[in-house]
Amino acid sequence: MLNVLTNKLSLTLFNNDTFKAYFAPFSTKPIAVLMGEMFAATVVKMKTENNDMYSLTLAISGKVNEQHFSFQPGQYIELQVKKNGSYIKRPFTISSSLAQLQQDKTITLTIKKQFAGRVTPWLSSAIKQGEMLGVSPAKGDFVLNRLSKMAVNKEVIFIAGGSGITPFHSLLLSHVANNPTINFTLLYFARANQHALNGSLVALELEHNNFTLKLLQRERDGHCSAAHINAVTSDLQHSEVYICGPNSMMDSTRELLLDMGLPEGALHLEQFGLASFRNVDLNVVRNVSFAITNKEVVVDEDNQKTLLILAEDNVVPAKYGCRMGICQECKCKKVSGVVYNSQTKTYSDTGEEDIQACISVPVTDVVINL
Template sequence: MSINTNTLDIRHTIWSWIARNLTNNVSFKAYFEPLIQLFFPQWRADRFRSSVIDVRRESDDMYSLVIKPNKQWKGFRAGQYIELTVEKEGAWVSRFFSISSSPRYFNDSGLIEISIRIQENGQITPWLPQALKAGGVVNLSQAEGEFCLADSTTISGVTASTPTTKPILMIAGGSGITPFRSMLQQISLNGLAVSKPVSLMYYARSPEHFLFKEALNTYQQQVPNLTVNFIDTNELGFFSDAHLLKYCDDFAIRDIYICGPSPMIMHARKVLQNQNVNQEQIHYEFFGPEPVSLEGSGQASSVLFQQSGKQVTTNKDEPKTLLTLAEDAQLKPLSGCRIGVCHQCICQKKSGVVYNSKTKTYSDTGQEEIQLCVSVPVADVVLAL
């Protein structure tokens, strides 16, 4: 007997209502979480307890975690990301990382890989490879994100890719190669030919920093119509009109995917826009809040943190998020993903106008809850912080 999705949704809603009314928690699992943690440390009701199989060094500043998700994890589409949650010094910390392996690899092995660049002065990324060993435990969210090829669909936890029918240009910078590696590995493992060209322009600051170079060359040999170009920025410079014409002169008819550091994405978008590429053809993913250029930002703004009594003045030429401004003022607001997904940094705005770099909208002047990590002050702002 099959149960349709609507029936499952109704059951889930009923059980959630019962749990909230009986336990004041979103679920019975959340209510029993402290008790379960006595027997299974680091267990989380809202996450999937998963095993670390290996920690593999990729370069001097990059490593991959090989993880076996538990059986309740639903799988993913090539290009998606997960939220990784671990316990550090008694506190839960979360970060978002793209999955660098393919859904087919997960289907065959039960494993996924996430490849992480060590952030200079970071609190988490340098610590993880020392803290996590084979046999360790992490918590995963379900996969999220829409940075996926248009012809990629998920069926029963496995991504089924049909042969690509529209030409594609992938532009990667540094660790931005991770979602593209997932996509290309999927195509290669499925033994799929692509009916139209797929080109990868991969930028790194030196030959030693091209990640997965051997694998990418193998995919190029296995997949007809796939072209991979490794571009050393120290030698050849950054993405430009000349590079477009040299490596992919028919870019104007392609779907274009960009992933890398924020300045690189902003620059690539500007080059493509100057080449009159249709905005609907350009797809991108930031590793943090999208940089903003505020309309009419000729005046500096002041931000008053009401509870602490601290006040800062913004630099009109260098917009910063409210989270960054708070941390610059030696405050320690709760935060998690720093990209506007987890909502841990929600704070009450008492007055003032902010720009949300995720939704690309301006707030009104009154009281409302805002996300500090993606909100940039536009006029004088007062926060309950």
């Protein structure tokens, strides 16, 4: 009886099922944190999806509703972990359905290993079942927010490339069954035998007449073409199209659809990673000088890391918040050089100015006061 009363008190005061769940993230466990708006989340399961992707299922502590923790299918969260004594945040898309959260208070993140990255390759082996992590409130606007206004038999086409499948998996599992008058189609491009989450997608197609699945192999089917689009719709001009995947795939598919007559207002894109660098040749080595810590970093031709990640990778102290350009904690002084702002999609001047390290990529040699 006492446990019941204390658990209710904990839920009321801290939005956690038990006092232990609330205070555990502040303990000395290797990977555990709850700071600011972060929710406590316990690792339930880790599953390998293919050679370079894995799924992490987390149980959310406390209430799960719109006043506490919830999400719209297609959104992402920031996962906060502790590595080598430092707390690190990284954004990951929720790949599970909203019903899963409502039924068992869990979410699933399907994560691609960025083999040159600091977190994703390490995370898959470092996290153990039962450990507690930090999860931010859900963010992002890659959601179907006009379903109620869509006409009967409206066509919604999803085009995914590689790990870009994650938001679509959540969107489809959450919306297909509840919207039988809307026809959903998924064109999913991936390497042979590398279509992640395809088991549940195949099952969804078998269960619902309003969902069509096309698993396309890059080696055999090439890139998205007019033939692929025409094979799934005869009324593109009245469809809604959502695209998520590598930058080059997003750029070429966007141009294709607009050329085919799709209204620009019916095209929705989710940028994984940085925005494309169409007007500047980044195939050059750049030098980043961290003036305060007196460190020099050589950035190779293919490297599109932000200044914040470059700083972290080279043990340069740098403040940061959400990493998505929403906060101003990572603001620092650029002394010289040009950077690209992936939020505003603009290039800086060459002179001194304040920039946000979390969304700025060096385009030329750059000197930063960090």
